[in-house]
Structures are given as structure tokens and as C-alpha cells.
Amino acid sequence: xxxxxxxxxxxxxxxxxxxxxxxxxxxxxxxxxxxxxxxxxxxxxxxxxxxxxxxxxxxxxxxxxxxxxxxxxxxxxxxxxxxxxxxxxxxxxxxxxxxxxxxxxxxxxxxxxxx
Amino acid sequence: xxxxxxxxxxxxxxxxxxxxxxxxxxxxxxxxxxxxxxxxxxxxxxxxxxxxxxxxxxxxxxxxxxxxxxxxxxxxxxxxxxxxxxxxxxxxxxxxxxxxxxxxxxxxxxxxx
Numbered sequence: 001x002x003x004x005x006x007x008x009x010x011x012x013x014x015x016x017x018x019x020x021x022x023x024x025x026x027x028x029x030x031x032x033x034x035x036x037x038x039x040x041x042x043x044x045x046x047x048x049x050x051x052x053x054x055x056x057x058x059x060x061x062x063x064x065x066x067x068x069x070x071x072x073x074x075x076x077x078x079x080x081x082x083x084x085x086x087x088x089x090x091x092x093x094x095x096x097x098x099x100x101x102x103x104x105x106x107x108x109x110x111x112x113x114x115x
Numbered sequence: 116x117x118x119x120x121x122x123x124x125x126x127x128x129x130x131x132x133x134x135x136x137x138x139x140x141x142x143x144x145x146x147x148x149x150x151x152x153x154x155x156x157x158x159x160x161x162x163x164x165x166x167x168x169x170x171x172x173x174x175x176x177x178x179x180x181x182x183x184x185x186x187x188x189x190x191x192x193x194x195x196x197x198x199x200x201x202x203x204x205x206x207x208x209x210x211x212x213x214x215x216x217x218x219x220x221x222x223x224x225x226x227x228x
Contacts, residue, residue, distance in 0.1 A: 004158070033215060040124075042205065042220040043159075050214060058215065090158055101147050101166040101209070104216055106158035 003027070004107035006091050012113045019078040021110050023091030030096035032074035033104065034058075034066065037088040049074055050096065081114045088112075117142045119208050121219035128196045129227055136191040136222045138206030147209035148189040149216065150180055154202050162204075165189060176200070196226045 007022035025032065031050050035043040035058075045058030047066040055066050063085060067075040074093075078085055088111050092104040118141045128134045140146055147166055151159040163174025170182045180191045191204060203223050207216040 009156075031214060035218075040220060043216075043218040045215050045217075048215050056214075092159075101164065103149060103161045103164055105161070106151075108158045109156075111156075 004091055004093055004105050006089075006107040006110050008110050009108060010111050010113075012115065013078075013081050014115050015082060017078075017081050017114075019081050019112065019114075021076040021078075021089055021091075021112070023074045023076070023093075023107055024072050025074075025091075025093040025105070026072065027093065027095070027105070028071065029093035029105075030071070031094045031104075032068065033092040033094075034064075034074065034076045035090045035092065036060070037090055037109070043090065046076065081112075083114050086112060086114045117208050117210050117217050119206050119217055119219040121204075121206055121222045123222050124220075125223045125225065127225045127227065130198050131195050134193050134196040134200070134224065134226070136204050136206075136224060138189045138191065138219060140187050140189060140206075140208050142208055146182075146187075146189075147213075148180075148182065149207040149209075150174065150178070150189075150191050151205045151207065151218075152176075152202050153205065153221075159205065162191070196224075198226050198228050200224060201226045 004025045033048040034046040049055045049068040065077045091107040094104040095102045149164045150162040165182045173179045206219040
């Protein structure tokens with residue numbers, strides 16, 4: 001089974017702190033994604049990566065950056081956390097081989113609270 | 116632009132009754148459609164997908180979905196609901212670039228005993 005793991009289930013940070021959210025997948029997937037989930041808004045794409053050191057902005061990249069130095073690991077960085085970044089963050093991965101119809105596999109999520 | 120709509124925030128159904136969770140979509144080109152379920156404080160779990168072929172797609176946990184091209188819908192169904200089906204359900208469509216997914220806002224399914 002595909003496994004996507006996230007470094008923390010719950011995280012509490014203070015405004016202005018630099019925050020790192022880590023995601024690791026074990027299925028050699030090319031694509032990796034970061035979403036944030038907020039009630040009534042569904043999932044919104046922050047950034048995705050289709051290869052090592054490659055990244056693309058999603059719908060809401062402001063205030064975030066990402067890093068992908070190794071194929072299995074995709075990090076989301078909040079350079080200076082703000083209270084409006086309090087949210088559930090979900091990492092996902094998918095295979096590139098075979099076209100656009102592969103499902104994404106999700107990690108358990110990190111619930112981040114910024115005080 | 117691709118988009119997905121889930122017109123109901125919440126669906127309530129009694130255990131044993133059939134359930135339907137609605138989804139409509141807007142795409143340019145071929146639609147690649149997905150349903151996911153999320154249990155409390157968990158990540159999303161894949162249920163089923165439509166790529167091409169038969170309009171009735173069967174998935175995990177007894178769920179199925181009916182693709183209707185003329186109505187641009189992809190409703191999730193189950194013949195007999197269980198209390199354990201209570202969860203948040205998301206419909207999604209593949210984006211135009213064929214990489215990311217565009218999600219609906221989600222529908223909370225509540226099954227009462």
C-alpha cells in the first residue's frame with residue numbers, strides 16, 4: 001500500500017515563527033502536493049511538484065514556499081506564520097506514469113494552529 | 116476552467132436507506148472524476164474514479180457513482196447506508212494540465228440508526 005506520512009499531526013506555533021511541514025511518500029511517486037483544508041472551502045492547492053527541485057504554484061501560494069530536494073520528500077514552509085494560516089494541511093502524492101487518471105494518495109494531515 | 120460543485124453541505128439518511136451525494140462538474144476536454152471520503156481528523160481516502168467506459172463505477176465500501184455526461188454530474192450512491200458511512204465526502208476533477216485535483220467544498224453525510 002502507498003503510504004504518505006506527515007511529520008506532525010498537531011502543531012502549535014506563534015505568529016512570526018518559521019514553520020516546516022514535512023511529507024514523505026514511499027511509492028516512488030513523481031507528483032507531490034500540498035493542500036490546505038478549511039471548513040466550507042474544501043481543499044485548496046498551495047503548491048505541487050512533479051519532480052525533484054521542480055515546483056508549481058497552486059491556487060493559494062501566498063505566504064508559503066516549498067522544497068523538494070529528494071523524490072520522496074516534499075516540504076511546506078511558512079516563512080512567517082500568521083493567524084490566517086491556521087488550518088489543516090494535507091500532503092498527497094500520485095504517479096505520473098500512464099497519464100492523468102491516477103488517484104492521489106493523502107497523508108493523515110497536520111492541524112496547524114498559529115497563535 | 117475546471118470546477119466542481121457539491122450543492123449540498125449536508126445529507127441526512129437513515130441506516131438501511133439508499134444514499135446519494137451529488138456532484139456536478141465543468142471541464143474542457145475529457146472529465147477525470149474522483150470521490151474521496153474523510154473520517155474525522157484523518158486524511159482523505161480514495162473511493163472511486165471515472166476515467167472512461169461504463170457510466171456506473173463501483174468503488175470501495177459498497178459505494179458506486181453514476182457518470183452522466185449530458186447532466187455533467189457524477190453522483191455518489193450506495194444502496195443501503197451504514198452508520199459507519201457518516202463522514203465528509205469530496206468530489207474532485209482533474210485539472211486541465213492533468214496534474215492536480217480540483218475539489219468541491221465537501222458534503223457531510225450523516226447516517227442515523
